[in-house]
Amino acid sequence: MLSEAERFETFSPYIRSVAQCKEILRDLNGTWGLVSAIAEISCPTEAATILPAMEATKKGFADLESKLTSQLVSEEIKKTCLELESKAQVSIDILVRNLYERTADIGFLATNADICNFVLASVNGERTDINSLNQLLDEYGLKYTVYNDIIILDTDSRILARLDRDTATTSQSISDPIIRQTLHSIEDYVETFGKTKLRPGIDRALIYSKRIVDPVDDSVIGVLCLSFRFDNEMEGIFRSLQKKGDKAVMLLLDTDSVVIATSDYDHVPIGRVIEAVPEGDHYGMLDFAGREYLSVTHRGRPYQGYAGQEWYGHAMIPLQSAFGFSASDKEINAEILRHGDSLSTELSSLIADAAENINLFLHRVIWNGQVMATNEHGNLLSLKAILKQLRSMGARTAQALADSSSKLHTTMITSELRNAESIARLMIDIMDRNLYERSNDCRWWALTSEIRRILSEGRLSSDDKAKITDILLYINKLYTVYTRLFIYDIKGTIVAESNLHNDPMNAIGRQVHASYAQETFSLRSPQEYRVSMFEESWLYGSNPTYVYNAAIRHIDDINKVVGGIGIVFDSTPEFKHMLEDCLPDKPGAFGLFVERPSGRIIAATEASNYQNGEILWIDPEFFELQEGTGKSKIVLYNKKYYAVGCYSSRGYREFKTTGDYHNDVAAFVFIPIGEKAETTGSEQRVAIAYPQEPLTGDVVDLATFYIGSEVYAFVAADVLEAMDVTLINSLPGVKSYIVGSVMYCDNSPDGINEKIPIIVIDGRILTNKAVDFDQPEKTTGAIIVVRTQAGPIGLLVDGLDAIPSFETSQVQPVNELLRGDGGYVKSLVNIPESNTSGKMLIVLNQELILASVRKR
Numbered sequence: 037m038l039s040e041a042e043r044f045e046t047f048s049p050y051i052r053s054v055a056q057c058k059e060i061l062r063d064l065n066g067t068w069g070l071v072s073a074i075a076e077i078s079c080p081t082e083a084a085t086i087l088p089a090m091e092a093t094k095k096g097f098a099d100l101e102s103k104l105t106s107q108l109v110s111e112e113i114k115k116t117c118l119e120l121e122s123k124a125q126v127s128i129d130i131l132v133r134n135l136y137e138r139t140a141d142i143g144f145l146a147t148n149a150d151i152c153n154f155v156l157a158s159v160n161g162e163r164t165d166i167n168s169l170n171q172l173l174d175e176y177g178l179k180y181t182v183y184n185d186i187i188i189l190d191t192d193s194r195i196l197a198r199l200d201r202d203t204a205t206t207s208q209s210i211s212d213p214i215i216r217q218t219l220h221s222i223e224d225y226v227e228t229f230g231k232t233k234l235r236p237g238i239d240r241a242l243i244y245s246k247r248i249v250d251p252v253d254d255s256v257i258g259v260l261c262l263s264f265r266f267d268n269e270m271e272g273i274f275r276s277l278q279k280k281g282d283k284a285v286m287l288l289l290d291t292d293s294v295v296i297a298t299s300d301y302d303h304v305p306i307g308r309v310i311e312a313v314p315e316g317d318h319y320g321m322l323d324f325a326g327r328e329y330l331s332v333t334h335r336g337r338p339y340q341g342y343a344g345q346e347w348y349g350h351a352m353i354p355l356q357s358a359f360g361f362s363a364s365d366k367e368i369n370a371e372i373l374r375h376g377d378s379l380s381t382e383l384s385s386l387i388a389d390a391a392e393n394i395n396l397f398l399h400r401v402i403w404n405g406q407v408m409a410t411n412e413h414g415n416l417l418s419l420k421a422i423l424k425q426l427r428s429m430g431a432r433t434a435q436a437l438a439d440s441s442s443k444l445h446t447t448m449i450t451s452e453l454r455n456a457e458s459i460a461r462l463m464i465d466i467m468d469r470n471l472y473e474r475s476n477d478c479r480w481w482a483l484t485s486e487i488r489r490i491l492s493e494g495r496l497s498s499d500d501k502a503k504i505t506d507i508l509l510y511i512n513k514l515y516t517v518y519t520r521l522f523i524y525d526i527k528g529t530i531v532a533e534s535n536l537h538n539d540p541m542n543a544i545g546r547q548v549h550a551s552y553a554q555e556t557f558s559l560r561s562p563q564e565y566r567v568s569m570f571e572e573s574w575l576y577g578s579n580p581t582y583v584y585n586a587a588i589r590h591i592d593d594i595n596k597v598v599g600g601i602g603i604v605f606d607s608t609p610e611f612k613h614m615l616e617d618c619l620p621d622k623p624g625a626f627g628l629f630v631e632r633p634s635g636r637i638i639a640a641t642e643a644s645n646y647q648n649g650e651i652l653w654i655d656p657e658f659f660e661l662q663e664g665t666g667k668s669k670i671v672l673y674n675k676k677y678y679a680v681g682c683y684s685s686r687g688y689r690e691f692k693t694t695g696d697y698h699n700d701v702a703a704f705v706f707i708p709i710g711e712k713a714e715t716t717g718s719e720q721r722v723a724i725a726y727p728q729e730p731l732t733g734d735v736v737d738l739a740t741f742y743i744g745s746e747v748y749a750f751v752a753a754d755v756l757e758a759m760d761v762t763l764i765n766s767l768p769g770v771k772s773y774i775v776g777s778v779m780y781c782d783n784s785p786d787g788i789n790e791k792i793p794i795i796v797i798d799g800r801i802l803t804n805k806a807v808d809f810d811q812p813e814k815t816t817g818a819i820i821v822v823r824t825q826a827g828p829i830g831l832l833v834d835g836l837d838a839i840p841s842f843e844t845s846q847v848q849p850v851n852e853l854l855r856g857d858g859g860y861v862k863s864l865v866n867i868p869e870s871n872t873s874g875k876m877l878i879v880l881n882q883e884l885i886l887a888s889v890r891k892r
Contacts, residue, residue: 038321044109046321051112051359053447054105057440065098071429075422090426093401096394097433101440108444113330115451116358117319120332120351122458123277123286126465128336128349129617130273131288133466134182135227136342137473138244138264140514141180142225146246146260147510148172150485155188155248155258158196166197173199175483175562179476181689185263187234188248189215191256200263203236210234218245218259229296229345235263240296240306242266267297272689274299276465283357289333291346304352312348328355337617395434399836400758400818402427403739406839410737410752449679452709453668455620456681461666463618463627463703464683470614472691474517474584474605479565481511482586482601487523491598492591496531501544504532512536520575520604523588526597528553536606543575548602556585556600567697570631570638573604580638580648581607608648611639615703624676624708628652632684632700633659644706645674658682658702670709678706724867724875726840734844738865738879740837741820743799749865749879750822752839756782759819761832764796773798773889775832780821782828794821796830797889802860802880822882829886847879860884 038046048054072090145151150172157164173186177199185200193209212233218226226245235241241263248258274286278299285304288297293312298304304324313320313333322329331352336344405423481487484507490500508521512534520543522533528548535541550573552566559566568583575583582605590596615627619641626644630637630652640646654671661667664686671680684702687693724740724747737752757780764776775798781791796819819830847863862881 040106043113044106047109047113047355047359048105050355051109053112053440053443054108057101057105057108057436057443060436060439065094067429071422071425074425079422090401093394093398096397100394104440104444108440108447111444111447111451112359113319115447115454116330116353117332118451118455119458120284120319120330120353121334122455122462123284123351124332124349125334125337126277126349126458126462127270127273127286127288127351128334128347129339129462130465130469131269131347131349132336132342132344133339134269134469135242135264135344136339138182138262139225139227139342142244142246142260142262144511144514145176145186145262146248147251148484149251151188151260152248152251152257155190155196156250159190159257164196169197170201172483173197176480178563179479182265182269183262184265184268185235185261187261187263189259189261191219191258193259196258214243214245214261215259218247218261219256221247227345229266234261240266270297276461283360284351284353287350287352289348289350293348296347310350310352312350322352324352329353330355330358339617396816397760398426400760403758403836403839407739407752407755407757410839449670449709452679452707453670453681456679456705456707457666457668457683458681459618459620459627459705459707460668460681460683460703463615463629463705464685464701465688466614466618467611467629467701467703468685468688468691470517470610471582471605472688474582474603475565475567475691475697477515478584478586478601478603479562481521481603482588483562485591487601488588488591488598491523491525491588496525501532505534508532508534517606517610518603519606522548522575522602522604523599524548524553524602525599526557531599539577541574541577548600550583552583552585553600553602556587557597559587559597562586562589562594564696567699570607570699575602575604576607579608581605607639612641615639615641619705620707622707626706628704628706630702630704632702635659638701652704654680654704658704661702663687663700671706672712673706675712676708677710677712679709681705681707724837724877726838726867727842727846731841731843735841736844736847737839737841738847738877739820739839740877741818741833742835742837743802743833746803747837747877748802748833749877750820750882751862751879754823754882756780756821756823756828758836759821759830761817761819764819764832767795771889773801778819778821778830780828780830792827794828794830796832797885799831799833801889802885824882824886826886829882831882831885860888 048058072087072094075087075090150169154164154169169188176186177183183199185198185203187198188196189210190196193211193215195210210233214226214228214232214234217228224246227243228245229240229242231239232241232243234243243261243263245259245261247256248260249255250257270288274297277286286299287295287304287310289310289312290296293309295304295306295308295310298306304310310324311320311322311331313331315335318332320331320333322331329352331350333348333350335346335348338344402423405426406420409420409423487504487507490496490504493500496504504523508523512518512521513536516536518534519536519539520533522530522543524530530543530546530548533543550568552568555566564586566585568581568585570580570582572578572580573583584603584605586601587597588599588601590598611629615629619625619627624643626641628637628641628644628646629639635651635653637646637648637650637652640648646652655669657669658667658680661682661684663684666681666683668679668681671678682702682704685692685700690696692699738749739752739755740747740749742748759778759780763778765778766776767774770776775796777793777795779791780794782789817832817834818836819832820836821828821830842865846867847865849863850859850861860880861878862884863879865877865879867875867877
């Protein structure tokens with residue numbers, strides 16, 4: 037894994053926002069140096085106290101720039117890697133889930149009575165009905181389209197029948213390791229991948245096999261093989277994960293890092309060896325075909341105890357294309373801007389606070405420099421020019437950092453929004469694939485010959501019902517996603533059931549009154565099925581679920597319906613697990629399955645606080661999405677901002693895509709991205725338009741500052757310095773309006789030039805509003821040190837403003853009547869150009885402030 041410095045050096049040239057940020061700040065850095073040099077030459081004495089502060093400010097901005105650009109690189113990498121991780125992890129996880137279903141299929145099909153009887157007859161040299169068996173295989177292939185072949189062999193490796201009859205069947209033995217391994221295996225299944233004589237002409241055949249045994253004495257009589265449509269399935273997975281203009285390539289790697297499936301044969305062909313990213317590393321750098329790639333690799337996550345073969349999902353993208361601006365980013369950026377400053381992430385807030393602190397420090401330096409310019413005699417014009425330029429530089433630098441911080445903020449939120457949509461897409465894809473299997477199961481089990489034969493006879497004895505029950509129990513143990521399988525006759529009466537969880541409800545003899553039962557009897561072919569609405573069912577403990585149904589047809593007349601089979605999907609835990617398995621590892625994230633357009637929630641994870649059956653009230657755009665499309669937005673929920681991703685169901689293979697069944701469901705994921713910024717009750721500070729220089733006649737300089745939202749002033753000649761509030765030392769036993777003391781050294785011509793302690797008075801005593809002195813210590817604002825006859829004192833204020841100059845005629849001393857009334861006012865200044873009509877600037881009298889404090 038690259039170090040932070042190596043990472044920055046490697047990736048920053050490819051990230052446009054970082055390059056723009058560095059260029060702007062590099063130019064500003066040069067200007068800072070130029071201003072410092074001019075200050076040293078033009079007014080060395082006056083600038084002596086400012087230059088160290090300028091250097092500290094410049095260094096603070098430089099450190100922040102380094103942190104900001106480094107973080108920007110990290111977040112851009114994270115954003116790209118999240119997309120790559122989604123492609124790599126989803127591709128392998130979906131495959132693992134799909135193949136898990138195959139392990140159940142092979143176990144059930146190898147015990148199918150028709151197949152077992154056919155093999156047993158062949159072994160014993162008896163006459164077999166190959167046409168009936170071929171019809172059975174054809175029916176299976178029509179329903180489970182994930183298979184391209186079903187092969188039945190005897191113990192001499194002789195092919196007896198197969199689904200793919202275009203591949204020649206022969207009575208001679210085929211020597212293949214799969215057959216020998218399966219014949220000697222007592223496992224539930226054998227899974228093999230690679231070349232096999234069973235599938236000639238195919239380099240990568242994925243075969244699930246199991247031995248066939250005699251139902252009477254359990255002797256081995258043959259082998260059943262299911263050939264999975266591996267290439268077809270991987271093409272579908274990759275296609276579903278690709279977007280228009282996608283430059284990333286998705287791969288499936290084996291344990292030797294050999295490519296066994298690719299989303300782009302021309303880009304990365306089958307058989308190439310690709311350097312996988314070591315486990316534990318978030319991403320890797322890869323050299324391939326003369327270009328550098330950013331890549332991620334993920335092992336498939338086990339599902340229901342099934343881990344599959346040691347295969348890896350891998351996604352990679354050229355560095356030149358990794359950090360480009362996509363069309364979807366425009367919509368995402370508009371979404372972020374719509375929420376403005378009310379949405380803030382922890383990291384971007386920290387950077388914004390750091391920039392603000394540097395700006396406050398710089399503002400205090402300039403304010404002090406302007407105070408010094410009013411109190412000293414020297415090259416004051418040069419000093420004022422330097423301070424003016426310094427203020428401009430600070431504003432430009434702060435704006436550049438703010439712009440870069442905004443890019444960082446946008447990048448972080450964009451990552452979350454893209455990730456949310458990808459997760460929602462995975463959730464609904466898993467749901468569609470899972471329910472596809474349910475639609476297959478009910479139709480296939482309806483063709484079970486023993487059940488068809490018993491129902492065709494009309495009258496069911498106790499033994500007949502017991503036989504059907506045994507069949508259902510055996511199936512239900514293999515397919516544990518169902519709580520109950522049940523068979524009902526043509527009158528809708530349940531005649532047999534399995535009860536996986538042994539719940540107290542007995543369904544035997546009860547009527548299936550739901551509309552899906554009558555609809556099942558009207559189905560025209562074995563390919564059709566019916567699904568209940570997602571509704572409460574007594575078959576599922578009065579909880580809502582889907583019940584899948586298929587018609588059971590007469591053993592001798594496929595067009596005559598003699599009953600039906602219902603399978604009760606265990607929706608509550610299964611849907612919850614689908615959502616939970618996809619959630620990001622982030623506290624507070626939650627997922628939902630929601631019906632459209634009603635908004636009814638059919639499944640929810642814990643952190644949502646939603647219950648099944650409640651209505652999700654959210655932006656209608658989510659419910660207006662076309663089927664098979666997605667969207668992500670920022671949503672305010674419970675006073676928190678979430679990146680919400682939504683993807684609507686698009687079906688899988690024939691399921692929901694051929695008019696067989698319509699069920700409009702969407703997956704939602706909510707990922708917390710920030711708190712809602714609370715608005716403060718403080719008033720907006722008054723902005724005053726001060727007179728512009730040059731002024732005619734005698735002038736007086738005032739040092740202005742904020743207490744609350746109001747502007748006050750001292751005569752600048754009386755002000756010594758503005759100090760940092762963090763220098764305050766608390767004093768025990770003093771009155772609450774004394775906030776503490778600071779050590780101050782008066783270096784002015786009249787000062788004693790040594791450190792002395794001075795008291796700091798809380799400026800809030802100057803207002804007429806009630807003051808809560810039990811508030812925590814202030815960490816913002818400034819201490820204004822001002823001369824008095826008794827010595828310097830400090831006044832704690834909320835912020836520094838400016839050092840404006842006024843013509844003396846504008847400054848009016850207060851009369852004796854007001855002075856004797858105990859106020860703190862020294863003078864009033866008329867400001868005709870103020871943004872506030874009739875605004876007067878109050879010049880405070882520090883002597884009166886000190887006298888008032890002493891009286892208290």
